[in-house]
Amino acid sequence: MRDADLKALTGLCAKCGTCRTVCTLYPERKAEIAVARGKIALIDAAMSGEDNDADAVQEALTDCLLCGRCERACPNQVLVEEIVMKGRADLAEEVGIPAWKRVLFGKVMTSPAATGIARKAAAAGQRLLPGKIPTASGLHYRFPDGLGGEGRTVPKLPAKGFLESLGKGEAATGEVMLFVGCVFDHVFPEVGRASYETVKASGRSVAVFRDAACCGLPAMVSGDRRSATECAEANVRRLRAAEPGAIVFPCGSCLLMFKRNVFSLIPKGDPLYDDAVFVANHAVDYASFLLSSGVLDRLPEPSPVEKVGEIGYHDPCHLSGTLGKGPEAREVLSRAVGPAFAEMAGADLCCAYGGTFNMRDYSTSARIGENKVTAAVRGGTKVISTACSGCALQMRDMAARTDPSVRVVHIAELVHQALFRK
Amino acid sequence: MHAEALSALGNLFGDRLRTSLETRICYSFDATGKKFLPDAVVYPVNAEDVRQTVLLANFHRFPVVPRGAGSGFSGGSLPVQGGVVLSTERMDRIISIDTENLYAVVEPGVVTETLKLEARKRGLFYPPDPASLKFSTVGGNIAECAGGMCAVKYGVTRDYVLGLEAVLGTGELLRTGVATAKGVVGYDLTRMIVGSEGTLGIVTRATLRLIPLPEAAATLLALFHENRRSAETVNAIVAARVTPSAMELMDRTAIDCVQALMPVQLPEGTGSALLLEVDGAEGQVAREANLLTEVCHAHGAIEVRRASDAPGREELWKLRRSISPALRRVAPVKLNEDIVVPRSRLADMFAFLSDLSDRRNVRIVTFGHAGDGNIHVNIMVSGTDADEARRAEEAVAEVFHKTVEMGGTISGEHGVGISKAPFLEMEVGPLGVAVMKRLKACFDPNGILNPGKIFLDEAAVRV
Numbered sequence: 001m002r003d004a005d006l007k008a009l010t011g012l013c014a015k016c017g018t019c020r021t022v023c024t025l026y027p028e029r030k031a032e033i034a035v036a037r038g039k040i041a042l043i044d045a046a047m048s049g050e051d052n053d054a055d056a057v058q059e060a061l062t063d064c065l066l067c068g069r070c071e072r073a074c075p076n077q078v079l080v081e082e083i084v085m086k087g088r089a090d091l092a093e094e095v096g097i098p099a100w101k102r103v104l105f106g107k108v109m110t111s112p113a114a115t116g117i118a119r120k121a122a123a124a125g126q127r128l129l130p131g132k133i134p135t136a137s138g139l140h141y142r143f144p145d146g147l148g149g150e151g152r153t154v155p156k157l158p159a160k161g162f163l164e165s166l167g168k169g170e171a172a173t174g175e176v177m178l179f180v181g182c183v184f185d186h187v188f189p190e191v192g193r194a195s196y197e198t199v200k201a202s203g204r205s206v207a208v209f210r211d212a213a214c215c216g217l218p219a220m221v222s223g224d225r226r227s228a229t230e231c232a233e234a235n236v237r238r239l240r241a242a243e244p245g246a247i248v249f250p251c252g253s254c255l256l257m258f259k260r261n262v263f264s265l266i267p268k269g270d271p272l273y274d275d276a277v278f279v280a281n282h283a284v285d286y287a288s289f290l291l292s293s294g295v296l297d298r299l300p301e302p303s304p305v306e307k308v309g310e311i312g313y314h315d316p317c318h319l320s321g322t323l324g325k326g327p328e329a330r331e332v333l334s335r336a337v338g339p340a341f342a343e344m345a346g347a348d349l350c351c352a353y354g355g356t357f358n359m360r361d362y363s364t365s366a367r368i369g370e371n372k373v374t375a376a377v378r379g380g381t382k383v384i385s386t387a388c389s390g391c392a393l394q395m396r397d398m399a400a401r402t403d404p405s406v407r408v409v410h411i412a413e414l415v416h417q418a419l420f421r422k
Numbered sequence: 423m424h425a426e427a428l429s430a431l432g433n434l435f436g437d438r439l440r441t442s443l444e445t446r447i448c449y450s451f452d453a454t455g456k457k458f459l460p461d462a463v464v465y466p467v468n469a470e471d472v473r474q475t476v477l478l479a480n481f482h483r484f485p486v487v488p489r490g491a492g493s494g495f496s497g498g499s500l501p502v503q504g505g506v507v508l509s510t511e512r513m514d515r516i517i518s519i520d521t522e523n524l525y526a527v528v529e530p531g532v533v534t535e536t537l538k539l540e541a542r543k544r545g546l547f548y549p550p551d552p553a554s555l556k557f558s559t560v561g562g563n564i565a566e567c568a569g570g571m572c573a574v575k576y577g578v579t580r581d582y583v584l585g586l587e588a589v590l591g592t593g594e595l596l597r598t599g600v601a602t603a604k605g606v607v608g609y610d611l612t613r614m615i616v617g618s619e620g621t622l623g624i625v626t627r628a629t630l631r632l633i634p635l636p637e638a639a640a641t642l643l644a645l646f647h648e649n650r651r652s653a654e655t656v657n658a659i660v661a662a663r664v665t666p667s668a669m670e671l672m673d674r675t676a677i678d679c680v681q682a683l684m685p686v687q688l689p690e691g692t693g694s695a696l697l698l699e700v701d702g703a704e705g706q707v708a709r710e711a712n713l714l715t716e717v718c719h720a721h722g723a724i725e726v727r728r729a730s731d732a733p734g735r736e737e738l739w740k741l742r743r744s745i746s747p748a749l750r751r752v753a754p755v756k757l758n759e760d761i762v763v764p765r766s767r768l769a770d771m772f773a774f775l776s777d778l779s780d781r782r783n784v785r786i787v788t789f790g791h792a793g794d795g796n797i798h799v800n801i802m803v804s805g806t807d808a809d810e811a812r813r814a815e816e817a818v819a820e821v822f823h824k825t826v827e828m829g830g831t832i833s834g835e836h837g838v839g840i841s842k843a844p845f846l847e848m849e850v851g852p853l854g855v856a857v858m859k860r861l862k863a864c865f866d867p868n869g870i871l872n873p874g875k876i877f878l879d880e881a882a883v884r885v
């Protein structure tokens with residue numbers, strides 16, 4: 001392994017074991033290899049040459065949700081997420097990246113046109129999949145076993161993405177830029193739409209970022225540093241050129257990419273560094289934007305609700321944890337739905353989507369996710385709201401598996417409902 | 423290790439035996455930062471698994487090293503002679519909590535805090551609270567006789583162990599002790615195993631005493647200019663006939679370290695801090711907290727902060743619990759000694775340490791359980807400078823000599839392990855060592871359990 005920064009980062013680990021207590025994966029694995037302390041020891045061993053089996057070390061590093069709970073609990077502020085991602089990237093240069101991921105990230109994700117084409121292909125393919133299962137929304141199809149894990153449900157892809165649904169001239173220029181993200185464009189266009197309409201309610205002119213490449217996070221967490229860098233560079237360049245006054249992100253994971261992770265791809269000294277700083281400084285989560293732009297002042301009094309406390313909020317790890325934006329989303333919810341919102345049991349537990357983790361080890365991901373939904377339901381929650389695309393995908397799947405009557409929504413959809421209620 | 427031994431373990435454990443280099447690396451360290459590779463790791467789920475492992479070990483002659491969370495500070499869980507690390511992390515059930523007779527029966531891998539929380543839910547209290555309580559295990563606590571913050575009022579792990587089930591070095595399953603408030607039948611084998619660092623038996627189940635949960639508590643942070651003032655205050659508090667449930671001291675560097683990581687603002691000139699806690703009935707807590715505040719001010723406190731609600735108290739405690747790992751930011755290697763001196767000699771010890779630091783030109787950070795006279799003396803080393811390393815070793819030896827001379831002990835709670843093995847005889851004398859070895863031979867005739875610990879001449883260090 002070659003990354004020069006890694007040694008300095010791992011060197012801070014005191015091997016105290018605090019990370020064992022918070023790790024999302026540890027209760028499932030009950031083995032040191034699953035937690036930050038073990039992974040750091042392995043990276044050190046790989047760097048020192050004690051362990052030359054790059055495949056095996058990579059395998060251990062891949063068994064991680066990058067939820068960052070260890071990092072936030074670590075008394076030494078060891079940057080575990082960065083260490084694991086850097087480790088994966090370094091090892092990927094030795095052992096390569098699995099072919100399916102390479103195709104996905106290398107070719108598909110970097111161009112906006114390509115993601116659209118991929119979506120259409122996937123939507124067409126999906127119609128061929130058997131075993132539609134009925135849910136409240138009717139949106140779920142069952143993957144055949146063997147393709148991505150037993151009993152996985154995925155949302156049926158709509159025929160039209162959000163961007164596609166916009167008129168040619170609509171939302172082409174504006175002072176506020178909306179970064180919808182792949183999932184809220186293609187998979188849940190209703191979230192893209194709700195975000196757009198509610199951001200527009202600020203009265204400021206809003207453009208939707210149509211030239212978006214994938215945010216790059218999926219490639220980055222898979223150790224595909226090259227594709228991730230390509231995505232990040234393309235986005236930073238285009239965003240900088242648009243000179244937005246603010247860039248609003250409905251997805252917490254995309255936001256994390258531009259607020260923090262981007263600097264490990266475009267570090268100080270890089271010609272694009274200043275542009276990346278510009279983007280980071282203007283990037284803002286959806287809830288914070290609503291709070292600062294006065295949209296919520298336009299809300300009518302929340303209508304008297306019969307169902308007090310039935311709406312909960314799931315904290316996306318990246319948004320509430322790493323970026324500390326948990327209170328903002330709650331403030332938005334309280335104002336949009338009033339007493340229908342109540343703290344959900346286990347709100348801050350990771351849903352265990354973990355990006356590609358969910359594809360790699362679906363059964364573990366599902367076990368943790370189901371526990372989360374079950375606890376929430378037992379606590380009286382009927383609608384789970386959130387603000388991250390990965391979480392939305394996971395929570396919908398888990399709700400379909402455990403209790404199909406549970407609705408999973410983005411907070412923007414609730415705000416939209418409140419704002420435009422007749 | 424022999425292939426035969428490994429395949430026998432494989433038959434027993436299936437995929438709960440791991441021999442990959444990756445897993446072995448993950449069980450090669452503890453919080454000392456030292457590293458010794460085991461040949462294999464097993465994850466028993468019950469006493470029978472443990473017993474079979476030890477029987478095999480006697481047959482094939484390989485070491486068995488029990489390990490809880492690997493948070494030890496004396497190298498107790500390091501497989502210094504290779505062999506099998508037996509990790510108790512999957513024996514983590516609380517079997518029962520008896521709310522009438524006030525005891526809990528637990529497996530060794532239960533995390534200390536989990537037990538405390540479960541007891542608390544029932545209005546009960548399991549007092550032992552090492553700073554590592556969020557991750558260390560009950561088994562590890564018993565094996566090291568872990569102390570903690572509240573030891574000054576409530577005692578240490580030993581005081582809460584009523585009975586044990588343990589696999590001896592012979593593979594026999596010993597049940598010892600009671601589930602009653604008292605018991606004096608025969609020798610106290612239970613206490614024999616407590617603090618034996620996994621060298622006499624592997625604890626597979628423990629019966630632990632619980633007490634009623636105090637009604638209220640208040641935490642105070644008193645800031646002073648220097649350690650000497652803090653030490654005087656500790657003695658003044660005892661003289662005032664209050665028994666706080668914690669009296670923790672932190673020196674200047676320790677405070678700076680934590681401050682760099684946490685948003686706490688401390689006044690100019692803070693050179694030492696005391697973290698104090700009182701618990702008991704509501705009115706009594708308020709009264710005692712007031713009294714402590716007065717005593718602190720009378721002894722030159724710059725400022726005294728108080729928290730009575732749970733989150734506020736937790737904030738203050740987090741400060742204290744973060745020190746040890748945070749020292750990693752001062753220097754990569756720390757020689758962490760946990761000496762105890764009579765409380766009345768604390769101020770003398772601080773004077774000695776400050777002089778020692780100047781004389782030997784080494785950086786020393788002190789913090790710890792001042793109420794017990796138990797202070798953590800951390801000599802900070804870069805790890806790259808040979809001369810500095812030598813000066814540090816000499817400083818450690820001086821600290822130990824001074825401690826024993828003052829009537830103290832060289833380890834209050836971290837145990838001997840490999841770190842203090844060279845100094846064992848200095849404290850307990852040749853006969854003490856000899857009797858200990860006879861006992862060891864009686865529990866573990868073939869030297870299977872955690873070899874190379876406590877006794878220096880067994881330390882055939884391999885890696």
Ligand SMILES: Cc1cc2nc3c(=O)[nH]c(=O)nc-3n(C[C@H](O)[C@H](O)[C@H](O)COP(=O)(O)OP(=O)(O)OC[C@H]3O[C@@H](n4cnc5c(N)ncnc54)[C@H](O)[C@@H]3O)c2cc1C
Pocket residue numbers: 015016017452453487488489490491492493494495497498499510530551552553554557558559560561562563564565566567568569570571619620621623624625626743746747835836872
């Ligand atoms: C940040 C930090 C703070 C700490 N603060 C304190 C403190 O305030 N007070 C204190 O006393 N200690 C403290 N420690 C030291 C350490 O946490 C304790 O010694 C603890 O008891 C070790 O528990 P463990 O589960 O990690 O055991 P390990 O480190 O895994 O093992 C410790 C010893 O116990 C043996 N052992 C483990 N399980 C068993 C078993 N089932 N049967 C027999 N032997 C067994 C091992 O062989 C080894 O000799 C601290 C450590 C850290 C990292």
Ligand code: SF4
Pocket residue numbers: 012013014015016017018019020036037040070073074075076077078080747
């Ligand atoms: S909590 Fe931090 S310092 Fe402690 S073992 Fe985990 S990563 Fe290392």
Ligand code: SF4
Pocket residue numbers: 022023024025026034035036063064065066067068069070071080081
């Ligand atoms: S990021 Fe999450 S899953 Fe990964 S080691 Fe840390 S706590 Fe565990």
Ligand code: SF4
Pocket residue numbers: 065066067315316317318349350351352353354355388389390391392394
């Ligand atoms: S998407 Fe789920 S797994 Fe990913 S950060 Fe959010 S909560 Fe954690």
